[in-house]
Amino acid sequence: MGNTLRYGDVDPGTFAGSMAEEIEQAFNRLLDHPLPTADSKETRDRRRLFVAIAEGVIRHLDENGPALKVVFDDVPIPGTFNAHVEVEASA
Numbered sequence: 001m002g003n004t005l006r007y008g009d010v011d012p013g014t015f016a017g018s019m020a021e022e023i024e025q026a027f028n029r030l031l032d033h034p035l036p037t038a039d040s041k042e043t044r045d046r047r048r049l050f051v052a053i054a055e056g057v058i059r060h061l062d063e064n065g066p067a068l069k070v071v072f073d074d075v076p077i078p079g080t081f082n083a084h085v086e087v088e089a090s091a
Helices: 019-030 041-063
Strands: none
Touching (some): 019 041
């Protein structure tokens, strides 16, 4: 697991390990017959949709960071702690 959210691209080298690949894998688990993953025009066209979804999700998280709540459990010293969320994103 990395420390950067990667939405990926249709190129196989940047698709691997990306959020778009996770979306494709989740989609294939829902199907009776998984879609082919060989590097073809059909696969790249389908992956454009997954990349667009992943990019939209990551950009939305980045632009709406204050909406994310970070909760600290089992804090050894009672008190108020401030925290924020930063999103590192790349293709």
